[in-house]
Amino acid sequence: MFKKFITVTSSLALSVMCLTGCNQTTTTNKKLDKVTIAEVAHSVFYAPQYAAVTKGFFEEEGIEVDIINTSGADKTMSALISGEAQIGLMGPEASIYVYNQGSENYAVNFAQLTKTDGSFIVAREEMPDFTLEDLKGKEMLGGRAGGVPLMTLEYVLKKNGLTIGTNTEAGEVNVRTDVQFGVMAGAFAGGEADFTTAFEPTGTQMEEEKTGYIVASVGELATKAIGEVPYTAYSTTKDFMADNEDLIQRFTNALYKGQQWCKTASSEEIAEAMQPFFNDLSLNDLISVVDRYKSVDAWCETPLFTEESLNNLVDIMEEAGELDKAPVYNDIVNTDFANKAIENAK
Template sequence: MLTKRKKGLLLAFLLIISLAWFWADKKYKAPDPPEQAVEIMEVTHTPYFLPQYIAINKGFFKEEGLLVHLNTTSREAARKALTDQRADIILCSLTESIFTLPSDKKPLPTAFAALTRLDGSFLLTRKKDSPFQWADLKEKTIIGDAPDSSAQVILEEVLRSYGLEPHRHLTIYQNIPASLRLEAFHSGTGDYLLTSETNVSTAEAGGYGYVIASIGAAGGEMPVAVYVASADYINTHRKIIQKFTNSIYKAQLWLQFHSAREAFDIVAPSFPQVDEEVLLKSIERYMALNTWPKDPLITEEPYNRFRAAAEKAGELANSASYEDAVITDFARQATETINYKPHTSKKVSR
């Protein structure tokens, strides 16, 4: 029979052993797995790509174990970066990443996630509250975008739907560099300007340009901004592509529950050079149009509509079918497995 002294010694011994195991477990606990680096290139830095910056700044990529390196570059450089493996994933339009590639390009880059559901450009005029009908553009001049840009392709599609043949019934200037178009319009060139945010809100704030039409709303749903990777990268990094898609889907879900002001608070650090009022107005404008989809799935009908518009515009060098250019596995998996509900007391009406 144990004496009181022996019982005390035994309890003390057991306590020491338990504490030793506890501290050993804390000290030698296996470290978290290292984050996997992903090189992303975007073709412009814009609030039109809002879900991407939410995913970065809210830590959704980090939650998935990804360390995203984001760089902004030209469309030509982004496409080349996939080939020479300087980028793992690029964010751009289908016209830039697939439709304008040489017809014999094999294998094609593959689009795996949609970031937007509408084009993000607008038509600006100089007079505030001007009544507008598309027929008003006949015999007028527009400062347009590059021929292979999604904005230009969809603008021309809209014009044709209203009986206006681009370059025949109206003049479209396409020789003005992108960095000079806003100033050219401000200085008196053109009757109208095709541009996107933040140029739109900058022009309105300056009193020399006002929105009369949303090209995205007029053109209808199309998977304009998409994430694209090489077939080889997707085949050899399926887990990374899935984690990346999960992160974008979380951001898209987050947007369904939060206001433009809340989104502004999250992404403002990604736009340090942009005036705060201009950035907020840009986000409000895009949100009011339901610019961003509820999930990253690229569906066939909008893809084919965009492809047909590119063909009519003469910007379909590669007639890639939906089956050849799009993979839906990752977006479907994300929607089936991610159950993300942001902490909020009230769902935002959109």
């Protein structure tokens, strides 16, 4: 469980990418402030972030961005707390766990990026008439215990009348948590389980390799079951925020520009903006992936993290038995930067 594994001294083996052409200065020779983002996964799900980089919105705000792919919210939080990154992009459940541990320098969420689950249910064969009833008596790879992807999946299954357990002969759905998030696609391709979940572009890559086929959107099902959920948000430590308010504001300004640009851009334009970060995918594949996320209304149009959406996340966590106590909204969420970014853009 995530809350048992957060440490502030972890040494991480992280994949680092320079996402701004490694420019140190703007055209006016003004030095850029370098910010390292630890992202929970490298996914088209985070399109507004990548667009904010390639469209120059971060540079306009005097920021050079590096992204570290940590492959897990626990590792993302560890990178943030240990100072290996200044900003973390992950599910807010991670900040709730740290807050509930009583840490003084806990993570505060200041900008929301996505508002529903970004994963898809993947089957071994094409199933055009798939329904959740097809999961009865089957085994599926669900992700890490305590993580939002697993908790949301299980919430959706329960709300649709399915029983989670290991007795597949009795029709229970065996949702496995013993395979790490980053290797689930490979494990599935190797014969593990009947179904799995995958984010994009992994789902599309599985279809191209004929190792799996997307049959349903967990995000679409989750929105119907509970409404909007703050699936991924940007956070920083309480101390870093207090010492760097101007930097956090400029970061949020750039993100908002990316969100607004994605709101009106075509799927092809968004795909082209992201292609430098997904050069192993064709433009047509990226367009297809963008269409999928557009169809489930995955991206927030503003960085504002509402109390209502946090309450929905708390409901999911309580249903999963992963929450000791509900957090205080104003403690773990700061909306000042989002509100100011929106106001400044008017």
